[in-house]
Protein backbone atom coordinates (compact mmCIF):
# COMPACT_ATOMS: atom_id res chain seq x y z
CA UNK A 66 0.00 0.00 0.00
CA UNK A 67 1.12 3.55 -0.65
CA UNK A 68 0.26 6.15 2.01
CA UNK A 69 0.52 9.86 1.23
CA UNK A 70 0.94 12.43 3.98
CA UNK A 71 -0.30 15.99 3.47
CA UNK A 72 0.41 17.81 6.71
CA UNK A 73 -0.88 21.08 5.26
CA UNK A 74 -3.60 20.47 2.63
CA UNK A 75 -5.34 23.32 0.85
CA UNK A 76 -8.15 24.44 -1.32
CA UNK A 77 -6.33 25.56 -4.45
CA UNK A 78 -8.30 28.59 -5.63
CA UNK A 79 -7.39 29.02 -9.29
CA UNK A 80 -8.20 32.49 -10.61
CA UNK A 81 -7.83 33.69 -14.22
CA UNK A 82 -7.82 37.27 -15.46
CA UNK A 83 -6.13 38.90 -18.45
CA UNK A 84 -3.96 41.17 -16.35
CA UNK A 85 -3.35 41.61 -12.63
CA UNK A 86 -2.83 45.23 -11.55
CA UNK A 87 -1.58 45.66 -7.99
CA UNK A 88 -3.34 48.37 -5.98
CA UNK A 89 -6.50 48.28 -8.17
CA UNK A 90 -9.79 46.34 -8.18
CA UNK A 91 -9.27 43.38 -10.50
CA UNK A 92 -12.16 41.22 -11.77
CA UNK A 93 -11.63 37.57 -12.55
CA UNK A 94 -12.82 35.96 -15.78
CA UNK A 95 -12.80 32.41 -14.45
CA UNK A 96 -12.25 30.71 -11.13
CA UNK A 97 -12.30 27.20 -9.78
CA UNK A 98 -11.60 25.47 -6.46
CA UNK A 99 -9.65 22.22 -6.30
CA UNK A 100 -8.53 20.01 -3.41
CA UNK A 101 -4.80 20.69 -3.04
CA UNK A 102 -1.66 19.85 -1.14
CA UNK A 103 1.17 17.72 -2.39
CA UNK A 104 0.30 14.33 -0.85
CA UNK A 105 -3.35 14.66 -1.88
CA UNK A 106 -2.24 15.41 -5.44
CA UNK A 107 -0.03 12.31 -5.41
CA UNK A 108 -2.97 10.17 -4.24
CA UNK A 109 -5.31 11.64 -6.89
CA UNK A 110 -2.85 10.79 -9.68
CA UNK A 111 -2.20 7.31 -8.25
CA UNK A 112 -5.94 6.75 -8.48
CA UNK A 113 -5.82 7.64 -12.19
CA UNK A 114 -3.05 5.05 -12.56
CA UNK A 115 -5.20 2.47 -10.72
CA UNK A 116 -2.55 2.20 -7.99
CA UNK A 117 -4.19 2.04 -4.54
CA UNK A 118 -3.21 4.62 -1.93
CA UNK A 119 -4.57 6.07 1.28
CA UNK A 120 -4.27 9.80 2.01
CA UNK A 121 -3.30 10.84 5.54
CA UNK A 122 -2.84 14.32 7.01
CA UNK A 123 -4.79 17.01 8.82
CA UNK A 124 -8.01 18.76 7.80
CA UNK A 125 -10.14 21.31 9.67
CA UNK A 126 -13.08 23.68 9.38
CA UNK A 127 -15.31 24.38 6.38
CA UNK A 128 -12.36 24.35 4.01
CA UNK A 129 -11.31 20.95 5.34
CA UNK A 130 -14.86 19.70 4.75
CA UNK A 131 -14.64 20.87 1.12
CA UNK A 132 -11.40 18.93 0.60
CA UNK A 133 -12.83 15.84 2.32
CA UNK A 134 -16.01 16.00 0.22
CA UNK A 135 -13.98 16.23 -3.01
CA UNK A 136 -12.02 13.12 -2.07
CA UNK A 137 -15.21 11.23 -1.13
CA UNK A 138 -16.70 12.19 -4.49
CA UNK A 139 -13.61 10.77 -6.21
CA UNK A 140 -13.82 7.63 -4.00
CA UNK A 141 -10.25 8.28 -2.91
CA UNK A 142 -9.40 6.33 0.28
CA UNK A 143 -8.45 8.80 3.01
CA UNK A 144 -8.02 8.82 6.78
CA UNK A 145 -7.42 12.44 7.81
CA UNK A 146 -7.00 13.65 11.37
CA UNK A 147 -9.27 16.53 12.33
CA UNK A 148 -7.84 19.82 13.59
CA UNK A 149 -9.74 22.80 15.00
CA UNK A 150 -8.76 25.64 12.68
CA UNK A 151 -9.61 25.96 8.98
CA UNK A 152 -7.51 24.22 6.34
CA UNK A 153 -5.75 26.90 4.26
CA UNK A 154 -6.73 28.38 0.87
CA UNK A 155 -3.90 28.77 -1.66
CA UNK A 156 -4.36 31.37 -4.41
CA UNK A 157 -3.08 30.52 -7.87
CA UNK A 158 -3.46 33.67 -9.98
CA UNK A 159 -3.11 33.18 -13.73
CA UNK A 160 -2.75 36.58 -15.39
CA UNK A 161 0.09 38.03 -17.49
CA UNK A 162 2.20 35.60 -15.45
CA UNK A 163 1.49 33.04 -12.69
CA UNK A 164 1.48 34.20 -9.07
CA UNK A 165 0.89 31.86 -6.14
CA UNK A 166 -0.01 32.90 -2.60
CA UNK A 167 0.06 29.85 -0.32
CA UNK A 168 -1.44 30.06 3.17
CA UNK A 169 0.42 29.17 6.37
CA UNK A 170 -2.24 26.66 7.40
CA UNK A 171 -3.69 25.72 10.79
CA UNK A 172 -1.68 24.70 13.84
CA UNK A 173 -1.74 21.02 14.79
CA UNK A 174 -2.58 20.38 18.45
CA UNK A 175 -0.94 17.65 20.55
CA UNK A 176 -4.00 15.36 20.55
CA UNK A 177 -4.30 15.47 16.74
CA UNK A 178 -0.58 14.79 16.44
CA UNK A 179 -0.79 11.73 18.70
CA UNK A 180 -3.75 10.34 16.80
CA UNK A 181 -1.92 10.91 13.48
CA UNK A 182 1.23 9.14 14.68
CA UNK A 183 -0.81 6.14 15.89
CA UNK A 184 -1.72 5.42 12.24
CA UNK A 185 1.87 4.37 11.51
CA UNK A 186 1.28 1.16 13.56
CA UNK A 187 -0.62 -0.27 10.58
CA UNK A 188 2.32 -0.04 8.16
CA UNK A 189 3.47 -3.32 6.60
CA UNK A 190 6.83 -4.33 5.06
CA UNK A 191 7.06 -3.01 1.49
CA UNK A 192 4.60 -0.15 2.04
CA UNK A 193 5.68 3.26 0.72
CA UNK A 194 4.95 6.48 2.61
CA UNK A 195 5.08 9.70 0.57
CA UNK A 196 5.66 12.79 2.74
CA UNK A 197 5.11 15.95 0.75
CA UNK A 198 4.64 19.66 1.12
CA UNK A 199 5.05 22.37 3.70
CA UNK A 200 4.58 21.84 7.41
CA UNK A 201 1.98 23.38 9.68
CA UNK A 202 3.27 26.60 11.30
CA UNK A 203 3.80 25.10 14.77
CA UNK A 204 5.65 21.96 13.65
CA UNK A 205 9.45 21.76 13.84
CA UNK A 206 11.50 21.53 10.62
CA UNK A 207 12.60 18.03 11.72
CA UNK A 208 8.96 16.81 11.71
CA UNK A 209 9.41 14.60 8.63
CA UNK A 210 12.79 13.32 9.88
CA UNK A 211 11.07 12.26 13.13
CA UNK A 212 8.50 10.19 11.19
CA UNK A 213 11.15 8.11 9.42
CA UNK A 214 11.82 5.71 12.35
CA UNK A 215 8.05 5.08 12.59
CA UNK A 216 8.13 4.05 8.91
CA UNK A 217 11.36 2.08 8.89
CA UNK A 218 10.38 0.16 12.04
CA UNK A 219 7.87 -1.64 9.78
CA UNK A 220 10.37 -2.20 6.90
CA UNK A 221 8.42 0.34 4.85
CA UNK A 222 10.07 2.83 2.46
CA UNK A 223 9.62 6.60 2.33
CA UNK A 224 9.61 9.28 -0.35
CA UNK A 225 10.08 12.91 0.58
CA UNK A 226 9.14 16.03 -1.36
CA UNK A 227 10.17 19.06 0.57
CA UNK A 228 12.89 21.69 0.27
CA UNK A 229 16.06 22.98 1.92
CA UNK A 230 17.54 21.59 5.12
CA UNK A 231 14.37 19.59 5.91
CA UNK A 232 15.07 17.56 2.73
CA UNK A 233 18.84 17.29 3.27
CA UNK A 234 18.26 16.00 6.81
CA UNK A 235 16.38 12.95 5.53
CA UNK A 236 18.83 11.79 2.85
CA UNK A 237 20.98 9.65 5.15
CA UNK A 238 17.84 7.54 5.78
CA UNK A 239 17.75 6.62 2.05
CA UNK A 240 14.50 7.96 0.59
CA UNK A 241 13.27 5.86 -2.35
CA UNK A 242 13.17 8.98 -4.50
CA UNK A 243 13.57 12.75 -4.15
CA UNK A 244 12.49 15.25 -6.81
CA UNK A 245 13.74 18.78 -6.39
CA UNK A 246 13.16 21.02 -9.38
CA UNK A 247 16.33 22.66 -10.75
CA UNK A 248 15.75 25.85 -8.74
CA UNK A 249 15.32 23.87 -5.52
CA UNK A 250 18.48 21.85 -6.36
CA UNK A 251 20.47 25.09 -6.71
CA UNK A 252 19.08 26.34 -3.38
CA UNK A 253 19.98 23.07 -1.63
CA UNK A 254 23.67 23.54 -2.44
CA UNK A 255 23.69 27.38 -2.48
CA UNK A 256 24.95 27.40 -6.06
CA UNK A 257 23.94 28.70 -9.49
CA UNK A 258 23.41 25.91 -12.02
CA UNK A 259 24.63 27.03 -15.42
CA UNK A 260 24.70 23.78 -17.43
CA UNK A 261 23.25 20.28 -17.67
CA UNK A 262 26.55 18.95 -16.32
CA UNK A 263 26.04 21.12 -13.21
CA UNK A 264 22.53 19.73 -12.73
CA UNK A 265 23.74 16.14 -13.05
CA UNK A 266 26.69 16.81 -10.74
CA UNK A 267 24.50 18.15 -7.93
CA UNK A 268 21.88 15.44 -8.55
CA UNK A 269 24.67 12.90 -8.03
CA UNK A 270 25.56 14.67 -4.77
CA UNK A 271 22.03 13.84 -3.54
CA UNK A 272 22.72 10.17 -4.34
CA UNK A 273 26.01 10.35 -2.41
CA UNK A 274 24.13 11.81 0.55
CA UNK A 275 21.84 8.76 0.51
CA UNK A 276 18.87 9.12 -1.89
CA UNK A 277 18.18 5.87 -3.82
CA UNK A 278 16.86 7.64 -6.94
CA UNK A 279 16.95 11.33 -7.87
CA UNK A 280 14.66 13.13 -10.28
CA UNK A 281 15.46 16.72 -11.22
CA UNK A 282 12.45 18.32 -12.85
CA UNK A 283 12.77 21.39 -15.05
CA UNK A 284 9.15 22.28 -15.91
CA UNK A 285 8.82 22.74 -19.71
CA UNK A 286 12.46 21.65 -20.19
CA UNK A 287 11.76 18.08 -19.02
CA UNK A 288 13.72 16.18 -16.40
CA UNK A 289 16.76 14.13 -15.46
CA UNK A 290 16.75 10.83 -13.59
CA UNK A 291 19.94 9.98 -11.74
CA UNK A 292 20.47 6.57 -10.15
CA UNK A 293 23.64 4.74 -9.08
CA UNK A 294 23.57 2.92 -12.46
CA UNK A 295 22.52 5.55 -14.99
CA UNK A 296 21.75 9.16 -15.85
CA UNK A 297 18.72 9.58 -18.13
CA UNK A 298 17.20 12.67 -19.63
CA UNK A 299 13.93 13.44 -21.36
CA UNK A 300 12.61 16.59 -22.97
CA UNK A 301 9.07 17.50 -21.94
CA UNK A 302 6.31 16.48 -24.34
CA UNK A 303 4.75 19.33 -26.33
CA UNK A 304 1.27 20.59 -25.57
CA UNK A 305 -0.77 23.59 -24.44
CA UNK A 306 -0.09 24.37 -20.82
CA UNK A 307 -3.36 24.95 -18.96
CA UNK A 308 -2.41 24.70 -15.30
CA UNK A 309 0.98 23.50 -14.11
CA UNK A 310 -0.04 23.44 -10.42
CA UNK A 311 0.55 19.86 -9.30
CA UNK A 312 2.87 18.88 -12.19
CA UNK A 313 5.66 18.05 -9.76
CA UNK A 314 3.35 16.04 -7.49
CA UNK A 315 2.07 14.20 -10.57
CA UNK A 316 5.61 13.30 -11.57
CA UNK A 317 6.27 11.84 -8.12
CA UNK A 318 3.00 9.90 -8.25
CA UNK A 319 3.89 8.44 -11.64
CA UNK A 320 7.36 7.40 -10.50
CA UNK A 321 6.21 5.89 -7.21
CA UNK A 322 3.15 4.18 -8.70
CA UNK A 323 5.17 2.33 -11.34
CA UNK A 324 8.09 1.67 -9.01
CA UNK A 325 5.77 0.04 -6.47
CA UNK A 326 4.61 -2.36 -9.18
CA UNK A 327 7.81 -2.99 -11.20
CA UNK A 328 10.87 -1.83 -9.21
CA UNK A 329 12.19 -0.53 -12.55
CA UNK A 330 13.56 3.01 -12.39
CA UNK A 331 13.41 3.79 -16.13
CA UNK A 332 9.79 2.66 -16.51
CA UNK A 333 8.94 4.66 -13.39
CA UNK A 334 10.65 7.75 -14.82
CA UNK A 335 8.60 7.40 -18.00
CA UNK A 336 5.32 7.29 -16.07
CA UNK A 337 6.47 10.25 -13.98
CA UNK A 338 7.21 12.32 -17.08
CA UNK A 339 3.85 11.42 -18.62
CA UNK A 340 1.93 12.32 -15.46
CA UNK A 341 3.80 15.63 -14.92
CA UNK A 342 3.21 16.91 -18.44
CA UNK A 343 -0.34 15.53 -18.63
CA UNK A 344 -1.18 17.60 -15.55
CA UNK A 345 0.47 20.70 -17.02
CA UNK A 346 -1.78 20.22 -20.09
CA UNK A 347 -4.99 19.91 -17.97
CA UNK A 348 -7.17 22.35 -15.98
CA UNK A 349 -7.20 20.02 -12.96
CA UNK A 350 -4.75 17.17 -12.36
CA UNK A 351 -4.32 14.75 -15.28
CA UNK A 352 -6.77 12.00 -16.08
CA UNK A 353 -5.78 8.45 -17.02
CA UNK A 354 -6.67 9.18 -20.66
CA UNK A 355 -4.49 12.30 -20.80
CA UNK A 356 -1.58 10.45 -19.19
CA UNK A 357 -1.84 7.67 -21.78
CA UNK A 358 -1.98 10.21 -24.63
CA UNK A 359 1.05 12.17 -23.42
CA UNK A 360 3.06 8.99 -22.75
CA UNK A 361 3.19 8.35 -26.54
CA UNK A 362 5.45 11.39 -26.98
CA UNK A 363 8.05 10.51 -24.36
CA UNK A 364 11.55 9.74 -25.49
CA UNK A 365 14.12 8.98 -22.82
CA UNK A 366 17.82 9.23 -23.65
CA UNK A 367 20.99 8.26 -21.84
CA UNK A 368 22.87 11.40 -20.83
Ligand SMILES: Nc1ncnc2c1ncn2[C@@H]1O[C@H](COP(=O)(O)OP(=O)(O)O)[C@@H](O)[C@H]1O
Pocket residue numbers: 246281282283284285286287288301302303306309311312313314316337338340341342345
Ligand atom coordinates in the same frame (compact mmCIF):
# COMPACT_ATOMS: atom_id res chain seq x y z
N1 LIG B 1 5.16 23.61 -19.28
C1 LIG B 1 5.30 22.29 -19.26
N2 LIG B 1 5.29 21.58 -20.44
C2 LIG B 1 5.46 20.25 -20.44
N3 LIG B 1 5.71 19.51 -19.32
C3 LIG B 1 5.74 20.16 -18.14
C4 LIG B 1 5.53 21.57 -18.03
N4 LIG B 1 5.61 21.93 -16.73
C5 LIG B 1 5.86 20.77 -16.05
N5 LIG B 1 5.96 19.72 -16.88
C6 LIG B 1 6.28 18.32 -16.55
O1 LIG B 1 6.10 18.10 -15.16
C7 LIG B 1 7.37 17.85 -14.52
C8 LIG B 1 7.38 18.52 -13.16
O2 LIG B 1 7.20 19.92 -13.31
P1 LIG B 1 8.03 21.01 -12.49
O3 LIG B 1 7.37 22.32 -12.77
O4 LIG B 1 9.47 20.91 -12.83
O5 LIG B 1 7.81 20.52 -10.98
P2 LIG B 1 7.44 21.40 -9.67
O6 LIG B 1 5.96 21.67 -9.83
O7 LIG B 1 7.73 20.47 -8.55
O8 LIG B 1 8.30 22.62 -9.71
C9 LIG B 1 8.44 18.36 -15.49
O9 LIG B 1 9.67 17.69 -15.33
C10 LIG B 1 7.77 18.06 -16.84
O10 LIG B 1 7.98 16.69 -17.18
Ligand SMILES: O=P(O)(O)OC[C@H]1O[C@](O)(COP(=O)(O)O)[C@@H](O)[C@@H]1O
Pocket residue numbers: 073075077100101102103104106155167197198199200309310311312313314315
Ligand atom coordinates in the same frame (compact mmCIF):
# COMPACT_ATOMS: atom_id res chain seq x y z
O1 LIG C 1 2.74 22.71 0.85
P1 LIG C 1 3.21 23.80 -0.08
O2 LIG C 1 4.69 23.78 -0.33
O3 LIG C 1 2.69 25.16 0.35
O4 LIG C 1 2.57 23.50 -1.49
C1 LIG C 1 1.18 23.33 -1.61
C2 LIG C 1 0.77 23.58 -3.02
O5 LIG C 1 1.50 22.69 -3.84
C3 LIG C 1 0.63 21.96 -4.67
O6 LIG C 1 0.52 20.68 -4.11
C4 LIG C 1 1.19 21.93 -6.08
O7 LIG C 1 2.55 21.50 -6.04
P2 LIG C 1 3.44 21.36 -7.32
O8 LIG C 1 2.98 22.37 -8.34
O9 LIG C 1 4.85 21.58 -6.82
O10 LIG C 1 3.27 19.95 -7.81
C5 LIG C 1 -0.70 22.68 -4.63
O11 LIG C 1 -1.78 21.79 -4.78
C6 LIG C 1 -0.68 23.31 -3.27
O12 LIG C 1 -1.38 24.52 -3.25
